[in-house]
């Protein structure tokens with residue numbers, strides 16, 4: 361199989377069920393994983409990493425069932441560069457229509473010295489041996505250099521070259537601890553792709569953690585220099601501060617196609633639905649101001665913004681709510697709201713034939729209430745208006 365890297369199609373590799381589940385307190389049962397996997401498939405995710413089969417019998421079962429159920433997406437299973445891990449991953453993937461073994465080993469000095477207690481040569485040899493071993497079991501093999509962004513560049517290049525030679529079709533260089541800055545991460549990929557002679561035989565992949573809040577920026581920086589797979593999770597779930605969020609990456613690629621020029625196969629109208637499903641299942645609430653899927657992502661409160669929105673949505677929205685599966689944006693009534701939004705709200709509530717004085721009076725009373733009360737509901741406005749109409 362020849363992989364064309366200059367295509368502008370970015371492969372979306374979702375790891376909500378594996379790295380996402382590694383968020384403390386976020387474990388999911390088999391049925392929950394199947395429900396999430398089904399929606400991921402429906403929305404057009406290319407690769408679903410379903411778990412780490414050697415980690416537990418539960419993980420093994422989950423990978424097996426997801427592999428049995430999902431027909432269109434490739435199912436990936438994680439494995440260290442070790443025979444037992446790879447055998448278990450292959451066994452769990454047996455029923456998959458499309459399967460990928462994702463094998464990894466750390467390449468940074470700190471991980472090799474303290475965690476693996478291995479030399480560079482040993483890590484290199486394991487990469488060669490176990491990528492080759494996995495490749496005998498399936499023709500879709502991903503190799504990851506854990507903590508790749510903090511690795512010695514010459515050594516990283518040697519490992520990448522060896523992994524490709526041994527049969528890896530995807531090379532993932534994670535920013536495991538969320539340490540890299542966008543330019544630095546992009547230049548690492550550029551350097552590795554240039555220096556490794558056979559780099560065009562593999563798809564390069566980003567996998568970014570969010571410890572400095574840069575996971576999405578780093579992922580996009582990688583795409584900017586030719587990376588064509590992004591590993592990400594719904595709602596940015598994952599170890600510590602989480603992974604790059606799928607919805608942010610996909611919507612950034614869609615909204616700024618003018619500048620980035622890349623596409624994905626994601627049907628973005630499913631984004632709100634999957635975000636809510638993952639949040640309900642894991643019990644991890646989405647912060648209100650979270651990009652794309654937060655409750656306030658399409659809500660406007662200030663008078664100036666509301667006035668703009670009533671005149672033309674593009675004044676304060678760079679994507680439509682419908683494009684992420686929301687019915688509409690909302691004008692939230694609060695102390696910053698202006699007269700125009702108040703009038704629109706009155707109309708929506710059926711008060712559309714009031715005189716100017718009545719509206720002004722009601723608006724003043726609404727502002728007084730908003731100073732005292734954090735959340736103003738439609739019922740509060742109805743109460744003000746009933747009182748107002750009674751006074752007339």
Ligand code: KIV
Pocket residue numbers: 379464504505506507534535536537567569
């Ligand atoms: O963050 C990381 O490096 C990982 C690897 C196992 C791919 O999750």
Ligand code: ZN
Pocket residue numbers: 379534536567569599
């Ligand atoms: Zn990770």
